[in-house]
Amino acid sequence: MKTEKFNLLTILLVCLLLICPDIQAQSKKGLENKAKNEKQTIETKGKDVKEKGKSAEDKVVKEVSEAEPALKEDSAEINEEVQEEAEKLEKEGEEPEKEAGKGHAYGKNKGELKGKEFGQQRAAEAKENKEMKKDELEGEINESQQKLDDARVKIQTAREKLENDKKGKKISDAEYQEKAQKIENAEKQLKDVEEKLKNASEEIKVKEE
């Protein structure tokens, strides 16, 4: 009786050992299949949207070519309208495409990669993306710095001119007040940008640490 129980227990344990990796594999496979399905759905949506955008663009081009000879006099006006329509349609086409790809493209080329390798690839992609965004931000900071310098010169020139005009009594008090207000507003915007650039530089430093 005792031997039988031991045998049964042993068989049960062996079965458990055999089943355990299968269950793990199944859960992994399930996740992989889910990712694959999502990827396919996104790709299909993207294709549809692209086709829609293209056909809309073709339609608009066709409309323009048909409308031009018939309405030569108002051609400029028509072109404007059609262009607006094309832009609108293009935007419409782009928006769902963006939405379709909203869930990032992570796992896009997952292929045969397993859990850990996929995780490593995903982390590497995220790092690359972060570096790219950092470079873009740094570029924007440098560009903005140049614009700030130009703006400072323009504000200074405008202020000097205003004071000279006032001294020479070329402008009334009301005009003076109005222009002074505009200069003040520009200075406020300048300070705002300066502050944002400073914060952005600090942010880059902090996030890099």
Next chain:
Amino acid sequence: MKKIYLVILLMALFFAGCGQGSSKQKEIKELEKQATELDSIAKKFEQTKEDIEKSIENLDKAINEL
């Protein structure tokens, strides 16, 4: 007596197998966490850039009014 050893051995193998799986899972979760953090930093950089662009636009408008 021999069967008891066999059972113990099998149980040890079973637990060793499960333990390994969970450590791997932990590693994967760690990688996922790392990726999420990097994503959030990238997003923050992008938002800051957009914010600067908007401010520059406002500045340009104010300068053009002078």
